Amino acid sequence: MLSVVIPSYNEEQMILRTAGVLESLLSDEHILHELIFIDDGSKDGTWRQICEAHEKYESVRGVHFSRNFGKEAAIFAGLSEAKGSCVAVMDCDLQHPPQTLIEMYRKWEDGYEVVEGIKRTRGKESAARRTATGIFYRIMSKAVKIDMSHASDFKLLDRKAVDSILEMPERNAFFRAMSSWIGFRQTQVEFDVQEREAGESKWSTRKLIAYAISDIVGYSTAPMQIVTGAGIVVFLLAVVLGIQTLVRYCSGHAVEGFTTVILLILLIGSVVMFSLGVIGYYIARIYEEVKGRPKYIISKRI
Ligand code: UDP
Ligand code: MG
Numbered sequence: 001m002l003s004v005v006i007p008s009y010n011e012e013q014m015i016l017r018t019a020g021v022l023e024s025l026l027s028d029e030h031i032l033h034e035l036i037f038i039d040d041g042s043k044d045g046t047w048r049q050i051c052e053a054h055e056k057y058e059s060v061r062g063v064h065f066s067r068n069f070g071k072e073a074a075i076f077a078g079l080s081e082a083k084g085s086c087v088a089v090m091d092c093d094l095q096h097p098p099q100t101l102i103e104m105y106r107k108w109e110d111g112y113e114v115v116e117g118i119k120r121t122r123g124k125e126s127a128a129r130r131t132a133t134g135i136f137y138r139i140m141s142k143a144v145k146i147d148m149s150h151a152s153d154f155k156l157l158d159r160k161a162v163d164s165i166l167e168m169p170e171r172n173a174f175f176r177a178m179s180s181w182i183g184f185r186q187t188q189v190e191f192d193v194q195e196r197e198a199g200e201s202k203w204s205t206r207k208l209i210a211y212a213i214s215d216i217v218g219y220s221t222a223p224m225q226i227v228t229g230a231g232i233v234v235f236l237l238a239v240v241l242g243i244q245t246l247v248r249y250c251s252g253h254a255v256e257g258f259t260t261v262i263l264l265i266l267l268i269g270s271v272v273m274f275s276l277g278v279i280g281y282y283i284a285r286i287y288e289e290v291k292g293r294p295k296y297i298i299s300k301r302i
Contacts, residue, residue, distance in 0.1 A: 002088060003036060003087045005081075009068065012044045014198055015037060015053055016053055029105075035060045041065040047300070114185070132208075136215075171288055
């Protein structure tokens, strides 16, 4: 059986439409399936729509979060609810073409265990956002050691892959990177990002930046190495200035140089603050992991 996990947040206009499209497509292709809608604490009528879809199609299941926990949490909830021998994850807004899902399923039947959806084109995006995403993916690709520049959350995983992802205890998970990291027999399927049919994007710039920082910190210790680098640079400066100061002292004119003192205090102060900030960020993350709170809380199921 194929389980399709669909994270949905404030998608009341899309639930029935998506359910209908997937239902008819999967039935036509004679693929035994279940559709799992994860209502990520929506504030609109999403849950009502999921209940309605459940009445209309018996393959529809729903999970409701007690509040908004974010898309990552929704994906993980879906993975652990899924009963199928393969599990697909796709967006609720039909930006991931359902036809590609069939293509992925066929690849799975051919024996692939992780089938990744790769964005051939990224759809409409502003130039600033494209640059920012470019930088982010360059860092992430280095950290995960896999090219991620066209990665998406649109994926189909075999039961074995799903179980190995669910076994990872970390709270701050990044599904896109994890599914590459686990290995297995992987393949890719290209797709064009479609226009969103109804509703609007749920990601504000602020939310995206926070998400990006948290993903980088979760997968890479490079920012900590930047601290070491800054330390080395400041140390070299200190050696040069130290020698200069001593030479001046010995040759008898040591009073001047107040500007240097001010500049040095400013420079060292900011480097120290910056470094503390970076280290603090990692400590915060360790603290979060140590607390071991659940990734999400489910309040209702149908
Ligand atoms: N989503 C979610 N929780 C959130 C934000 C988004 O479950 O906090 C879901 C949303 O309902 C959609 C998918 O994640 O199914 C992708 O979101 P969206 O289409 O807004 O992102 P974009 O396509 O603009 O990147
Ligand atoms: Mg979308």
